[in-house]
Amino acid sequence: MYRFSLVLGVFILGYYFGNSSDHIYRTALMQYHQDDYGTLMYKCDAVMKEHFIAKSKIAQSRTEDEINNLLSNEISMIDCHHYDVLRKELSSKGLTDDDLSLMGLKVMEAKSIDLENLVRIHEIRY
Secondary structure, X not given: OHHHHHHHHHXXXXXXXXXXXXXXXXXXXXXXXXXXHHHHHHHHHHXXXXXXXXXXXXXXXXXXXXXXXXXXXXXXXXXXXXXXXXXXXXXXXXXXXXXXXXHHHHHHHHOOOOHHHHHHHHOOOO
């Protein structure tokens, strides 16, 4: 009877750890990359907004300053490339889209962004 209880206990522990190891791995991966992910997410968001504004200005008038500003913003889009590469790397290591979304929400929470400010940041004005 003791031997059966021992085998059953080992089986239950193995089953539990086998099913929870993926969650533990993904949580550790998210924690490790949280700061880099948040920094790149903010940089990319800011660059995309500035790029849109620069393109809108150049559509109205093509001064040399505005052309240089657009070129500068296009070079800054490398931040979005780094952000995209990190997302794909984390995805290939097992993080789901929900995990990545949660990381983004944690960044917004940590920076104390309220909904009104979030809308203002992402709003594109014509």
